[in-house]
Amino acid sequence: xxxxxxxxxxxxxxxxxxxxxxxxxxxxxxxxxxxxxxxxxxxxxxxxxxxxxxxxxxxxxxxxxxxxxxxxxxxxxxxxxxxxxxxxxxxxxxxxxxxxxxxxxxxxxxxxxxxxxxxxxxxxxxxxxxxxxxxxxxxxxxxxxxxxxxxxxxxxxxxxxxxxxxxxxxxxxxxxxxxxxxxxxxxxxxxxxxxxxxxxxxxxxxxxxxxxxxxxxxxxxxxxxxxxxxxxxxxxxxxxxxxxxxxxxxxxx
Amino acid sequence: xxxxxxxxxxxxxxxxxxxxxxxxxxxxxxxxxxxxxxxxxxxxxxxxxxxxxxxxxxxxxxxxxxxxxxxxxxxxxxxxxxxxxxxxxxxxxxxxxxxxxxxxxxxxxxxxxxxxxxxxxxxxxxxxxxxxxxxxxxxxxxxxxxxxxxxxxxxxxxxxxxxxxxxxxxxxxxxxxxxxxxxxxxxxxxxxxxxxxxxxxxxxxxxxxxxxxxxxxxxxxxxxxxxxxxxxxxxxxxxxxxxxxxxxxx
Numbered sequence: 001x002x003x004x005x006x007x008x009x010x011x012x013x014x015x016x017x018x019x020x021x022x023x024x025x026x027x028x029x030x031x032x033x034x035x036x037x038x039x040x041x042x043x044x045x046x047x048x049x050x051x052x053x054x055x056x057x058x059x060x061x062x063x064x065x066x067x068x069x070x071x072x073x074x075x076x077x078x079x080x081x082x083x084x085x086x087x088x089x090x091x092x093x094x095x096x097x098x099x100x101x102x103x104x105x106x107x108x109x110x111x112x113x114x115x116x117x118x119x120x121x122x123x124x125x126x127x128x129x130x131x132x133x134x135x136x137x138x139x140x141x142x143x144x145x146x147x148x149x150x151x152x153x154x155x156x157x158x159x160x161x162x163x164x165x166x167x168x169x170x171x172x173x174x175x176x177x178x179x180x181x182x183x184x185x186x187x188x189x190x191x192x193x194x195x196x197x198x199x200x201x202x203x204x205x206x207x208x209x210x211x212x213x214x215x216x217x218x219x220x221x222x223x224x225x226x227x228x229x230x231x232x233x234x235x236x237x238x239x240x241x242x243x244x245x246x247x248x249x250x251x252x253x
Numbered sequence: 254x255x256x257x258x259x260x261x262x263x264x265x266x267x268x269x270x271x272x273x274x275x276x277x278x279x280x281x282x283x284x285x286x287x288x289x290x291x292x293x294x295x296x297x298x299x300x301x302x303x304x305x306x307x308x309x310x311x312x313x314x315x316x317x318x319x320x321x322x323x324x325x326x327x328x329x330x331x332x333x334x335x336x337x338x339x340x341x342x343x344x345x346x347x348x349x350x351x352x353x354x355x356x357x358x359x360x361x362x363x364x365x366x367x368x369x370x371x372x373x374x375x376x377x378x379x380x381x382x383x384x385x386x387x388x389x390x391x392x393x394x395x396x397x398x399x400x401x402x403x404x405x406x407x408x409x410x411x412x413x414x415x416x417x418x419x420x421x422x423x424x425x426x427x428x429x430x431x432x433x434x435x436x437x438x439x440x441x442x443x444x445x446x447x448x449x450x451x452x453x454x455x456x457x458x459x460x461x462x463x464x465x466x467x468x469x470x471x472x473x474x475x476x477x478x479x480x481x482x483x484x485x486x487x488x489x490x491x492x493x494x495x496x497x498x499x500x501x502x503x
Contacts, residue, residue, distance in 0.1 A: 026365075119348035122308050122341075123362040123414070124334045 055157025105225030108208025
């Protein structure tokens, strides 16, 4: 237990340092942009097919039940609400934790082990601001965008599954999908992924930047980055859902 | 340009421990400006730690460390950053940034720390690369460089900000005799042509004798001998005499 408290304290301190350094010049614009491309654009081949497949599977599973209760017309609505409110943000967060979190952990740990971080410091460059802050900010920016791709590809997958059975038109499906969707169902859950991005970037950077175990530390940093950031994303989701319900009561379905 | 006229580097009663492992015990030495000090010792005796303390990458538990007139143990982060600009560090495995080309490895500190234009940066990088014999390799990534080329590239990056003090950690480790000799020659040129103060940590006695004006021998965290080669050879400590003997295997 003392170890857990110490760990939480260290990661929190690391996160506060990220926030402090993020609002201090220089702003590392080019570094942030290149990491947004790395974390965001290069994650699309993972996020879009995953969303599409999830959307398809979800429709295949829910369709029979809804039709049994005479609620076949609700399929697009259920699909849209499920993706925009919870599935899209959470699954996009977990996918980013797996792909980008492990990468950040491994790269920074490798840089620590091979003295590249010391080399940056020896050149009078603040290694934390140069290496950590852009990666965390890139995750904060990229994850909400990836979530949108996850949401819409899930909706598309759901439509194709529905079309294969009922031959519903695309326009009708989309009209029903968005008929009961309010802005609060869309904006708050999407923006909460910025918090997920901060958690993934901070936790992964923490494990990579602070490793001190030689080559073995690289693998351990990558593994810990994925495991801990995934767990923290899920825990944060529980807390943030309660916060969203409090701020937007109409969001509580 | 500081008007400091005393020793370029002073270690004053420095202690450093990592947990229960006392790495340096009461180590004191000084290096006059323009001189080369070679630090000798068996593995794990605190040689590399000495360089990292100088670069303020780690802090001593006790004692003070002066570089060009600044006590780097008492500086704030901004002061440490300024002090580091007076030093260049050649790391043991060069520590080149593997995601950047050789050109970008050298241009990075110039872009961030100087007001030079792109053309001036191009000129400075080309000049340093030519100086270390890598003029045609600037577009290569570190992974495609040989061990000797990586050392040269690491040296080029250490020199690109024109430091007053050059720190080299095992500059000839893992290199054949001829390549090691070429690296030693480059270190000598910094001392002779640019009046740079050079501190070299090495196991290579042959190279150390070629480059060094002074020698410091560390053993189990203690400085057991310090002085010219003949002074160390005539010291009363057998370990020091063995470590500076060219007949003793590295």
